[in-house]
Amino acid sequence: MISRDYDDVPGTYVLDSRSYRKGYHLNMFCMSLNKAECREEFARDEMAYLQKFPMTDEQRQAVLDRDYIRLLQLGANVYYTFKIVSHDRQPPQVMYGKMSSPPMSFEEFQEMMINGGRPIDGNRSKKESGNG
């Protein structure tokens, strides 16, 4: 696989041709939740609805678990997983906090942002952050 210069940015998942192909059906499932009738069908039986999309079992399980960081690792993009957290009627900070390393609660994430956000210093490259 062709490497990209942004692969060096820590904790970051860029929607490129690699994730596009890996996450296509997962993301299209997320996209379907824009429609009220699809949201209702998903709410009635999540697994049955997920079966309608040719996703991997691992991707389906990560949706059921609301394991957001795993979803990104499996090819999802955050604008798409946004549809799941909206469906759950939760503020997006719940999802941002769950994806963070280490994970944070809604309140912890909110407080980090109110205190000026996650600092860029130490988070620019894997070398700098020491979690390559």
Added chain:
Amino acid sequence: MAKLVAGMGTSHVPGVGAAMDNGKTDEPYWAELFGGFAPLRAWHAENVPDVTIIVFNDHATSMALNHYSTFMMGVAESFQPADEGWGPRKVPVVEGHPELAWHLVESLILDEFDMAVTADFDVDHGLTVPMSIAYDQPDVWPTKVIPLCVNVIQHPQPTALRCYKLGQAIRRAVDSFPEDITVGIWGTGGLSHQLGGERAGVVNPDFDRMFLDNLVNDPVANTRLTHTDFIREAGAEGIEMIMWNVMRGALDEKVREVYRLYHIPVSATAYGAIILENE
């Protein structure tokens, strides 16, 4: 002839629209930001153009992985607020301006910018939140709108330079439109923010300040930023800032900065707004 009068850059964070729609703008979390909107709204109240070109992006709403285009012009008579997953925002329908929109399409394509065209496009927070920021909660939006949708989600996005050049081509097109109308242009999205990944919540006020200062005095400097510069320094979603380059490219070389607003946080975002008038 048509006259391009001014530009605005603004973030389009969905939370701002939700705060307004749910009557939460007096809450402590929002009060300072909405206080900062007051001078911006006062300027807009005095400076409503006949048509506003809004450079924005769709967020997996009307466009997705199955079909997307790099630059797309909305040529419809009107555009409905979209259902993005929690029901459509209860804001006015966005009225288009098909005549100028088609003039832009024709002029841009002949000028080597191959625009995609849509007459069927529901607009999401990327477009409606800037409208709410500028015009608050009217029954009817005071300006007609031409949506110009840019892909900023699927890599590779158009380059910062290409966006600036598109703005310059838009200016040539506006200048050649024979009707005596006033035209505004907005670039939306940003500023620094990252929503996905372990690094979610990263913001970079130094980078944002540099970008805003350059936008006023040295816009060409902002065209040298690479995709990876944005991703690394401004967060993966900070790349939306390329849409501000389209706005800036359409303005005069020398502009007057009328207003600037910067506030952290709005959701997981560094909020920024700027108003620039042609001299």
